[in-house]
Amino acid sequence: MYELHFAVPMAGAVFCTLNTRHDSNMVSILLKHSEAKIIFVDHQLLDIARGALDLLEKTGTKPPMVVLISESDGSSPTGSSSSSYEYESLLANGHSGFEIRQPESEWDPISVNYTSGTTSSPKGVVYSHRGAYLNTLATLFLHGIGTMPVYLWTVPMFHCNGWCLTWGMAAQGGTNVCLRKVTPKDIFDRIDQHKVTHMAGAPTVLSMIVNSEVRDRKILPHKVEIMTGGAPPPPQIFFKMEELGFGVSQLYGLTETYGPGTYCSWKPEWDSLPLDERLKMKARQGVQHLGLEDVDIKDPVTMESVPADGKTIGEIMFRGNTVMSGYLKDLKATEDAFSGGWFRSGDLAVKHSDGYIEVKDRAKDIVITGGENVCTLEVETVLYNHPAILEAAVVGRPDDFWGQTPCAFVKLKEGFDVDAQDIIKFCQDHLPHYMAPKTVVFEDLPRNSTGKVQKFILREKAKALPL
Amino acid sequence: MYELHFAVPMAGAVFCTLNTRHDSNMVSILLKHSEAKIIFVDHQLLDIARGALDLLEKTGTKPPMVVLISESDGSSPTGSSSSSYEYESLLANGHSGFEIRQPESEWDPISVNYTSGTTSSPKGVVYSHRGAYLNTLATLFLHGIGTMPVYLWTVPMFHCNGWCLTWGMAAQGGTNVCLRKVTPKDIFDRIDQHKVTHMAGAPTVLSMIVNSEVRDRKILPHKVEIMTGGAPPPPQIFFKMEELGFGVSQLYGLTETYGPGTYCSWKPEWDSLPLDERLKMKARQGVQHLGLEDVDIKDPVTMESVPADGKTIGEIMFRGNTVMSGYLKDLKATEDAFSGGWFRSGDLAVKHSDGYIEVKDRAKDIVITGGENVCTLEVETVLYNHPAILEAAVVGRPDDFWGQTPCAFVKLKEGFDVDAQDIIKFCQDHLPHYMAPKTVVFEDLPRNSTGKVQKFILREKAKALPL
Numbered sequence: 001m002y003e004l005h006f007a008v009p010m011a012g013a014v015f016c017t018l019n020t021r022h023d024s025n026m027v028s029i030l031l032k033h034s035e036a037k038i039i040f041v042d043h044q045l046l047d048i049a050r051g052a053l054d055l056l057e058k059t060g061t062k063p064p065m066v067v068l069i070s071e072s073d074g075s076s077p078t079g080s081s082s083s084s085y086e087y088e089s090l091l092a093n094g095h096s097g098f099e100i101r102q103p104e105s106e107w108d109p110i111s112v113n114y115t116s117g118t119t120s121s122p123k124g125v126v127y128s129h130r131g132a133y134l135n136t137l138a139t140l141f142l143h144g145i146g147t148m149p150v151y152l153w154t155v156p157m158f159h160c161n162g163w164c165l166t167w168g169m170a171a172q173g174g175t176n177v178c179l180r181k182v183t184p185k186d187i188f189d190r191i192d193q194h195k196v197t198h199m200a201g202a203p204t205v206l207s208m209i210v211n212s213e214v215r216d217r218k219i220l221p222h223k224v225e226i227m228t229g230g231a232p233p234p235p236q237i238f239f240k241m242e243e244l245g246f247g248v249s250q251l252y253g254l255t256e257t258y259g260p261g262t263y264c265s266w267k268p269e270w271d272s273l274p275l276d277e278r279l280k281m282k283a284r285q286g287v288q289h290l291g292l293e294d295v296d297i298k299d300p301v302t303m304e305s306v307p308a309d310g311k312t313i314g315e316i317m318f319r320g321n322t323v324m325s326g327y328l329k330d331l332k333a334t335e336d337a338f339s340g341g342w343f344r345s346g347d348l349a350v351k352h353s354d355g356y357i358e359v360k361d362r363a364k365d366i367v368i369t370g371g372e373n374v375c376t377l378e379v380e381t382v383l384y385n386h387p388a389i390l391e392a393a394v395v396g397r398p399d400d401f402w403g404q405t406p407c408a409f410v411k412l413k414e415g416f417d418v419d420a421q422d423i424i425k426f427c428q429d430h431l432p433h434y435m436a437p438k439t440v441v442f443e444d445l446p447r448n449s450t451g452k453v454q455k456f457i458l459r460e461k462a463k464a465l466p467l
Numbered sequence: 468m469y470e471l472h473f474a475v476p477m478a479g480a481v482f483c484t485l486n487t488r489h490d491s492n493m494v495s496i497l498l499k500h501s502e503a504k505i506i507f508v509d510h511q512l513l514d515i516a517r518g519a520l521d522l523l524e525k526t527g528t529k530p531p532m533v534v535l536i537s538e539s540d541g542s543s544p545t546g547s548s549s550s551s552y553e554y555e556s557l558l559a560n561g562h563s564g565f566e567i568r569q570p571e572s573e574w575d576p577i578s579v580n581y582t583s584g585t586t587s588s589p590k591g592v593v594y595s596h597r598g599a600y601l602n603t604l605a606t607l608f609l610h611g612i613g614t615m616p617v618y619l620w621t622v623p624m625f626h627c628n629g630w631c632l633t634w635g636m637a638a639q640g641g642t643n644v645c646l647r648k649v650t651p652k653d654i655f656d657r658i659d660q661h662k663v664t665h666m667a668g669a670p671t672v673l674s675m676i677v678n679s680e681v682r683d684r685k686i687l688p689h690k691v692e693i694m695t696g697g698a699p700p701p702p703q704i705f706f707k708m709e710e711l712g713f714g715v716s717q718l719y720g721l722t723e724t725y726g727p728g729t730y731c732s733w734k735p736e737w738d739s740l741p742l743d744e745r746l747k748m749k750a751r752q753g754v755q756h757l758g759l760e761d762v763d764i765k766d767p768v769t770m771e772s773v774p775a776d777g778k779t780i781g782e783i784m785f786r787g788n789t790v791m792s793g794y795l796k797d798l799k800a801t802e803d804a805f806s807g808g809w810f811r812s813g814d815l816a817v818k819h820s821d822g823y824i825e826v827k828d829r830a831k832d833i834v835i836t837g838g839e840n841v842c843t844l845e846v847e848t849v850l851y852n853h854p855a856i857l858e859a860a861v862v863g864r865p866d867d868f869w870g871q872t873p874c875a876f877v878k879l880k881e882g883f884d885v886d887a888q889d890i891i892k893f894c895q896d897h898l899p900h901y902m903a904p905k906t907v908v909f910e911d912l913p914r915n916s917t918g919k920v921q922k923f924i925l926r927e928k929a930k931a932l933p934l
Contacts, residue, residue: 144613
């Protein structure tokens, strides 16, 4: 997948990465929607690809050519079709004098990224050469990546083209360290073995690291810079990570902004703040990066900027070169996303007096109870402060009287045993009463492949709870 | 001048910096050529500006409005005209609600930089917003400038807009440390006082530092990264600088490439090379930066790329966003500079097998003696190896028999006394005989304000030498 980030655009084609956790049905839908001409399939995922191709044939769609990526020992899985090619053999037969096909316009598409599907059916987000170039440079800056970094891939490359650091590693002469499976032991082992300098990941990766078994950990060879994004992490996690030797920064963005769009640029004077204040600073999503023209928090109806008071909630909106060209073959969704001349993120935030933004919630994740808005993120932050809680997510549960009430889904740390009442009480002690959950459900949280909690599943579950 | 790098473009105007060492006559020529509407004058340079304005009036040209930058204590020089404004008062009367005037197109001009005049009459090099943005980011990368650097201005801001780091310091939240006069003592004092992290300068600045009095030096608070360019420095100077605690890198470019265009990106494996080899590596001008599309060494007639053999000399040519838009009001010079579809630097170089380029000479600085090409840079490198020589420059001296012969202008270190014959013998021991100077002249080298040796003056002197 890393090599194809260069080969495909250099051949004049558009690159579409697919999430490795999709099933055959989803893959067939995306192959058809993207009109893929060639599919490159890792040997571990051949069955899913085969299933997808079968589905395409059944619906009368011409399936793409298949290029199989064999195991590194060169052995092919049994039963590979005679109509397919093998990646390394294909390379060996290539023309070394092939002339790179430059895009005719810098606005030509370089890639299509299907959104992770937390909101609705996947949409194909189109990236341009121009946007990808600029977001690559901007992401290198915001992550402080100098020459010859060693990068551990705990962010999937199929997610916003690896937050554009696929191209970024090449730009800076970096070393790419890849993992078949992301486990705490693998993370610590690779850092130790390859002297990893930078990595990134959703908060779930950070959570995995701080909750790892001591026997799986290793002393880091130096400070490892880790950039987190995709969802606001519980503030406490920053300092637990720092205790282990990581430097953690936060960014914010969406597939539609090529991944990173804003980042919490740290000011040295904040080092001397009390822990609580530092946590608050760390938890902010910050300021726009060097590649973006504008980020603003606006009233979604009037399009007026909210005051920089740290209180007034508005929608985060983007403008600039590193905002998608549009959704593939979906003019309606594209127009909706850009209505008013800005890209509407669907995320709610406030702007602080120093210009730093802080995400409060997804617009659709807000719980409205008795006419009051509850930012589920704030409730989750309190829940993560509870010593027994490993993971937590809050959604609205329909209620005849209140409209909705906050409902917490909670996974406890191993060896801990508390009941719903304890947790509700804990929240009431730390929040206005109306914000505290009325219901607590104990179970593992459903997450998508990029680590985001799938709140639409939890909302369905909350709806189905017995009265 | 730093503030005006932002204020002028944000007011929708084009910024033209003038060399502070120009005389009234040159300033009047440039004011007229650039059609300046306002001139901002530092109080130290008021007399020169007044002279220029007088000259303009004499030729019937309407002089620009004058804004005087007073001493920091607010006192105005006596006799300031009533028709002029004072900078700080003007600011105090400004509208805080002024809306930034964005360029209509990103290709709109942001600045005009008059070339330093080593070749012919100054030309107005036009920079675009797009090019300036990209070269700013590229220069930050090649210099390894992270967030919140402390930058010492030993490169004048009137030279390629400070190699674009005027804007770069703002992009990275940097601190600007400025000097009224560049002396070794001031350099060491400011580094110590402000904990300078980065600086840059022509080789003459490096030479000034390594030849400084011990009493003027200070132990550096940390490694200070210094980027040198403008002319290839004598290789020895790199390691003398490193002994003093500086990290030195080399870049190459011209006013027409917004300053930096290539840089000698250092590879860790070169650290273990023998000193001689490391010197050779350090002295190369390297590879194109992240903002340029292409740098190549080409035969100036056929436009064919030279082989990457480290031997075949060709002309350095550039292509990309960070090449000037053209010369102001000089279509002929612009067409000549871009003939063949590439920007022709006029500099001669070879390309090594690893793609790194190495400058051999200015096309017009080559000495042709008995039909042989002599790269004056190679002769100068040998001269700098002589223990008694502080500075050296070689030009061609007209000769009835040979056409030209190499003529060395040399400044000795204090307390040394050698004669011409010693120096010629030293060169003959280290070079093919035809390359060794036939004449040695002892005197200070004429330099322009950016530290470049003015070879056109030396050529005149060599021509005028008695037989």
